Amino acid sequence: MVNHLKNKEPIKADTPHGSLATRLATLQQQVGSQATIIGVTKGQPTPLIEEAIALGMTDFGENKVQEAYGKWPELKQRHPHIRLHLIGPLQSNKVGEAVGLFDVIQTVDREKIAQMVADEAARQHRRLVTFLQVNTGEEPQKAGVAPGQLDALVRFHGDNSLPVPLGLMCVPPAGENPAPHFALLAKLARRHGLQELSMGMSGDFATALRFGATYVRIGTALFGPRA
Numbered sequence: 001m002v003n004h005l006k007n008k009e010p011i012k013a014d015t016p017h018g019s020l021a022t023r024l025a026t027l028q029q030q031v032g033s034q035a036t037i038i039g040v041t042k043g044q045p046t047p048l049i050e051e052a053i054a055l056g057m058t059d060f061g062e063n064k065v066q067e068a069y070g071k072w073p074e075l076k077q078r079h080p081h082i083r084l085h086l087i088g089p090l091q092s093n094k095v096g097e098a099v100g101l102f103d104v105i106q107t108v109d110r111e112k113i114a115q116m117v118a119d120e121a122a123r124q125h126r127r128l129v130t131f132l133q134v135n136t137g138e139e140p141q142k143a144g145v146a147p148g149q150l151d152a153l154v155r156f157h158g159d160n161s162l163p164v165p166l167g168l169m170c171v172p173p174a175g176e177n178p179a180p181h182f183a184l185l186a187k188l189a190r191r192h193g194l195q196e197l198s199m200g201m202s203g204d205f206a207t208a209l210r211f212g213a214t215y216v217r218i219g220t221a222l223f224g225p226r227a
């Protein structure tokens with residue numbers, strides 16, 4: 001529908017603040033109380049993140065440890081209540097830095113990393129929350145534990161007295177119907193009694209919510225295209 005009257009008015013660019021506020025309000029309405037919205041800020045400038053914080057957002061995600069260190073230490077100092085989630089793959093040589101900055105590590109996917117994260121958290125006196133990333137599509141290039149190996153990884157936590165992971169996370173294969181992947185993740189979480197499900201991004205969060213997502217990770221639908 002075209003509003004002809006409006007079209008004759010001079011074109012006014014959305015202020016970034018106005019448009020972010022509108023997008024967030026719309027998204028909050030769609031998500032409701034079922035899930036926490038994680039604002040994915042990779043490739044986004046600090047002033048835009050400050051606006052999101054001013055609008056009341058508390059959970060943010062970055063997928064690279066190095067990039068996160070470029071902006072988040074200062075932001076977290078100014079806003080100590082923020083929870084920062086690592087949503088990208090974690091290499092063993094980055095565990096110390098990751099534990100020092102992130103509050104939630106969503107991408108634990110093997111025994112060695114699980115043990116290192118727990119050891120580093122103890123050493124740095126950090127209270128951390130972890131999720132296990134599951135490679136639901138069993139893509140060779142993608143991080144995440146294979147669905148068939150999840151039992152062993154959960155058991156490893158118990159056997160070694162590591163803190164129990166809060167939930168599971170997945171990134172379905174690009175270009176595939178995500179629904180079966182979300183269904184599988186939900187089934188695996190139920191089987192292990194894990195409460196939280198981090199699934200759904202800008203393009204598929206509505207589907208993820210139908211399958212029980214409790215965290216959705218939203219980048220472009222909130223902040224626009226990345227640099």
Ligand SMILES: *Cc1c(COP(=O)(O)O)cnc(C)c1O
Nearest residue numbers: 040063087201202217218219220
């Ligand atoms: C970038 C990213 C997102 C956000 O993607 P959008 O499509 O921009 O919403 C979510 N999850 C992970 C793991 C990501 O790397």
